Amino acid sequence: MTLSTSSARRSQARPAAAPGGGTFKATQGRVSYGTSIGVLMLECNIPFVPGDVGNASSYDFPVQYLLVPGATGDAVINRQDPAIAPSFVEAARQLADQGVRAITGDCAYMGAYQQAVADAVDVPVFLSSLMQVPLVLSMLRRQDKLAVLVANGRTVSDRLLSTVGITPEIAERCVFRGLEDKEHFRSVILEETGEMDVERMEAEMVATALELVEDEPAVRAFLLECSDMPPYGAAIQRATGLPVFDWIGFINYVHHAVVRTPYTGFF
Numbered sequence: 001m002t003l004s005t006s007s008a009r010r011s012q013a014r015p016a017a018a019p020g021g022g023t024f025k026a027t028q029g030r031v032s033y034g035t036s037i038g039v040l041m042l043e044c045n046i047p048f049v050p051g052d053v054g055n056a057s058s059y060d061f062p063v064q065y066l067l068v069p070g071a072t073g074d075a076v077i078n079r080q081d082p083a084i085a086p087s088f089v090e091a092a093r094q095l096a097d098q099g100v101r102a103i104t105g106d107c108a109y110m111g112a113y114q115q116a117v118a119d120a121v122d123v124p125v126f127l128s129s130l131m132q133v134p135l136v137l138s139m140l141r142r143q144d145k146l147a148v149l150v151a152n153g154r155t156v157s158d159r160l161l162s163t164v165g166i167t168p169e170i171a172e173r174c175v176f177r178g179l180e181d182k183e184h185f186r187s188v189i190l191e192e193t194g195e196m197d198v199e200r201m202e203a204e205m206v207a208t209a210l211e212l213v214e215d216e217p218a219v220r221a222f223l224l225e226c227s228d229m230p231p232y233g234a235a236i237q238r239a240t241g242l243p244v245f246d247w248i249g250f251i252n253y254v255h256h257a258v259v260r261t262p263y264t265g266f267f
Contacts (some may be wrong), residue, residue: 027057031097031098033099035063036061036258037052037061037063037101037255038096039106040071041054041068041105042071042072042105043071043073044192046189046192048228049196049198050231051106051248053227053230053248054106057143058230059251059255066094066095067091068087068088069087073192077190079155080109080160084113086182088090088110089113089117092117098177101123103117103121103125108129110127111127111131111164112160114163114238115122120139123165129227129247130160130225131224132245133148134165134166145173145175145218145220146220147221147222147223148177149209149225149229150178151178151226152178152180153176153178154178154180156178175212175215179226183204184201185201188207189228202235204234205229209239210239210240221241221243221244222243227247229246229247
């Protein structure tokens with residue numbers, strides 16, 4: 001019996017029976033094996049420090065990166081340009097062909113291409129950290145709100161929100177706050193000057209979080225939209241005392257779902 005391409009890929013993705021045993025077959029065109037998460041990347045000039053989605057040392061497992069041609073910050077963050085959707089689809093197919101078990105991205109505004117990419121490959125796709133919003137809100141009381149720190153609050157569009165499952169009713173319980181008016185964040189992340197002062201970046205992130213909880217006492221949790229924000233999640237939690245969800249946590253969650261290993265311990 002001849003397997004279809006999708007069936008063959010699922011078969012090849014099964015974990016080995018044991019590290020030193022089993023029978024393995026090479027896949028023509030594969031350049032590596034053992035990578036669970038593929039990451040679609042923007043064209044940008046930003047230093048990715050540890051904790052950033054774009055820094056491979058942020059993970060306890062291998063990840064594979066692939067640049068999406070034409071996916072600049074302006075095209076994705078500012079305009080969510082539908083013209084580059086085919087580039088996202090093609091890049092995702094390349095990652096799937098290399099054997100990754102799930103595909104994410106390094107900019108939550110990539111959520112504008114979520115459905116197009118998910119329809120094109122046979123592995124799970126989660127292109128936006130904002131997909132966590134409905135889940136987090138379901139954990140809170142109905143009168144509570146979720147603070148969502150985003151790279152540019154002015155470009156959070158209804159089109160983007162709808163593609164990641166954030167309905168108008170859900171959006172009403174969110175407080176979106178952009179960092180575009182913070183001088184260092186804007187220069188590093190939005191203007192891509194290429195140099196970052198981590199302590200200054202952390203101070204701006206914490207200041208924004210504190211301003212937000214003062215303005216909105218109903219906020220009971222934070223979600224960090226931007227893939228460059230997770231390094232500052234611990235500082236935000238120390239300052240506010242609230243749960244902080246981010247993209248690295250989301251990626252870890254999906255990795256655990258697609259690469260299950262036996263539990264160890266004793267009884």
